[in-house]
Amino acid sequence: xxxxxxxxxxxxxxxxxxxxxxxxVGIAVxxxxxxxxxxxxxxxxxxxxxxxxxSSLQVSGPAAGLTVLVAEAVERYGLTGLGTIVLxxxxxxxxxxxxxxxxxxxxxxxxxxxxxxxGIGLLLIAGQLHILAGAGTAPVGLxxxxxxxxxxxxxxxxxxxxxxxxxxxxxxAVMMLWNLLPxxxxxxxxxxxxxxxxSAASAVLGLPVDTIEVAGLLAxxxxxxxxxxxxxxxxxxxTIVTFTLVASAESLFxxxxxxxxxxxxRTDFDRELVAQGTGNTVCGLLGALPMTxxxxxxxxxxxxxxxxxxxxxxxxxxLLLFVAAVPGxxxxxxxxxxxxxxxxxGCKLLPLRTLPGLWRTHRGEAVVLTVTAVAxxxxxxxxxxxxxxxxxxxxxxxxxxHVRVTVxxxxxxxxxxxxxIVGNATFLRLPTILNTLHALPTDRIVRLDLHGLRHLDHxxxxxxxxxxxxxxxxxxxxVHVVAPRPxxxxxxxxxxxxx
Numbered sequence: 088x089x090x091x092x093x094x095x096x097x098x099x100x101x102x103x104x105x106x107x108x109x110x111x112v113g114i115a116v117x118x119x120x121x122x123x124x125x126x127x128x129x130x131x132x133x134x135x136x137x138x139x140x141x142s143s144l145q146v147s148g149p150a151a152g153l154t155v156l157v158a159e160a161v162e163r164y165g166l167t168g169l170g171t172i173v174l175x176x177x178x179x180x181x182x183x184x185x186x187x188x189x190x191x192x193x194x195x196x197x198x199x200x201x202x203x204x205x206g207i208g209l210l211l212i213a214g215q216l217h218i219l220a221g222a223g224t225a226p227v228g229l230x231x232x233x234x235x236x237x238x239x240x241x242x243x244x245x246x247x248x249x250x251x252x253x254x255x256x257x258x259x260a261v262m263m264l265w266n267l268l269p270x271x272x273x274x275x276x277x278x279x280x281x282x283x284x285x286s287a288a289s290a291v292l293g294l295p296v297d298t299i300e301v302a303g304l305l306a307x308x309x310x311x312x313x314x315x316x317x318x319x320x321x322x323x324x325x326t327i328v329t330f331t332l333v334a335s336a337e338s339l340f341x342x343x344x345x346x347x348x349x350x351x352x353r354t355d356f357d358r359e360l361v362a363q364g365t366g367n368t369v370c371g372l373l374g375a376l377p378m379t380x381x382x383x384x385x386x387x388x389x390x391x392x393x394x395x396x397x398x399x400x401x402x403x404x405x406l407l408l409f410v411a412a413v414p415g416x417x418x419x420x421x422x423x424x425x426x427x428x429x430x431x432x433g434c435k436l437l438p439l440r441t442l443p444g445l446w447r448t449h450r451g452e453a454v455v456l457t458v459t460a461v462a463x464x465x466x467x468x469x470x471x472x473x474x475x476x477x478x479x480x481x482x483x484x485x486x487x488x489h490v491r492v493t494v495x496x497x498x499x500x501x502x503x504x505x506x507x508i509v510g511n512a513t514f515l516r517l518p519t520i521l522n523t524l525h526a527l528p529t530d531r532i533v534r535l536d537l538h539g540l541r542h543l544d545h546x547x548x549x550x551x552x553x554x555x556x557x558x559x560x561x562x563x564x565x566v567h568v569v570a571p572r573p574x575x576x577x578x579x580x581x582x583x584x585x586x
Contacts, residue, residue: 133403141359174371180364202459208436
C-alpha cells in the first residue's frame with residue numbers, strides 16, 4: 088500500500104471507530120444483550136469482513152435495523168438461541184452468495200425496504216422513549232407504543248424520571264447542534280461528543296440515572312457451535328429466514344448507496360453476501376449480535392477520505408484495543424444518553440423527506456411503504472415484510488395488466504360493431520372486459536380486433552370464448568375475430584369466423 092493511501096486510511100479508520108463505538112454499545116443495550124457483544128460484532132465486522140472481497144469501503148457491524156428483531160429473538164429464545172439463529176443465517180448468506188444470488192436482492196421493492204426501515208425506526212424510537220423516561224428495559228413490539236401514555240404519569244410523579252429525560256433530551260440537542268458546526272469540528276462524531284458530555288455531566292452532578300452494566304469481554308462471550316435441536320422450532324426457522332433476508336437486503340442496498348459516494352471499484356454483490364455471511368457465522372459462533380453493512384459508518388468512512396479497505400480493518404482493531412484496554416469506561420455511560428443516540432438513529436430510518444415526494448409522484452409505492460411499516464409495528468418483522476412484498480407484487484400485477492376496450496358502432500344502430508382490446512388481459516381486468524362485452528347488443532355483428540392484445544391469461548381466454556359462443560347463438564349475432572389471440576394453452580377451442 089502506498090504512503091498516500093495510508094495517510095488517508097488511518098485517520099478515516101479513527102473517525103469510523105469514533106462513530107461505531109457509541110452505536111455498537113447502544114444497539115447492544117437496545118437489543119437486550121451485554122454491551123460487549125455489540126463491540127465484538129463491530130470487531131468482527133472490521134477484522135473479518137473488512138479483509139474479504141466485495142465492497143472496498145463499506146463498513147459492517149451491529150445495525151439499528153436489526154435491533155427490534157434481535158430483541159424479540161433474545162426475549163423468546165435467549166442468548167443461546169440468538170447464537171444459533173445468527174450462525175445459521177450466516178451460513179445461508181454464504182450459500183446464497185456462492186449460488187450467485189446476491190444480485191437478485193436488488194429486485195426487492197425499494198418501497199418494501201424503506202417501509203421495513205421505517206417500521207424498525209418507529210419501534211426503536213418508541214422503545215427508547217421508555218429508557219429516556221428512566222425505565223430499566225425497553226418493551227418490544229406494539230407494547231412500546233401502548234405503554235407510552237403511562238410514561239406521562241411516571242414523569243409527573245418521579246424526579247429521577249424527569250432528570251433522565253432531561254439528560255437524554257440534552258444529548259439529542261448536542262447531536263443536532265453539532266451538525267451545524269464547521270466541517271473540521273464535525274470530524275469528531277456528534278454522537279460521541281454527546282455521549283461523553285452526558286457521561287461527564289452525570290458523574291459530576293451525581294445524577295440518579297442508570298448506567299451501563301459491564302461484565303467483561305470474556306464473561307460476555309459464550310462460544311458455541313449452535314444448538315441444532317432448536318432448528319425443529321418453526322418460530323426459530325422463521326426468525327432465521329427473516330434475519331437472512333433483512334440483513335442481506337440492508338447490506339446490499341447499503342453497498343449500492345456507498346458505490347454512489349465514491350469513484351473506486353464497484354461492489355461485487357455475490358462476494359459481499361459471502362463476506363457478510365462469514366461475519367455472521369463468526370458472530371454466531373461467538374454468541375454475538377448479527378451484523379450488516381451500515382450506511383452511517385460507511386458514509387463516514389467515505390467522507391473521511393478512505394481509499395482502501397485498510398480503514399475498515401483498522402477501525403475493528405481500534406474497537407478491539409478499546410474493549411480490551413479500557414472496558415471500564417463503557418460503564419460510565421448513562422442509559423438515557425445511549426437511548427438518545429438510538430432515538431436519533433431511529434429518526435434517520437424514517438422517510439420523512441422522501442415520503443411526501445413519493446406520494447406525489449408514485450402514490451402506489453408510498454402506500455406499499457406505509458402499509459409495510461404499519462404491518463411491522465402491529466405484528467412482527469417477518470409478517471410485515473411478507474405483507475409488504477405481497478402488496479408490492481399485487482401492485483405490479485395490477486399495473487402491468489392494463490387493458491383498454493374500445494367500442495365503435497359507427498352511429499348506424501344497425502351495422503357491425505367494432506370492438507378492440509388492447510394491452511394485457513389478465514383476471515384482474517376481467518370485470519372491465521366482460522362489462523363492456525355484455526353491454527353490446529346481442530343482435531348485432533361484432534368485429535373483435537385483437538391486434539393490440541399482448542397477453543391473454545387462462546381466465547380471460549375462457550371468458551372470451553364463452554362470450555363468443557353465447558353471442559353466436561343469438562339471432563342475428565355473430566362474432567368475427569380480426570386477429571388471432573395470444574396462445575395460452577393447448578386445449579381445443581371453438582373456431583370463430585374470421586375476416
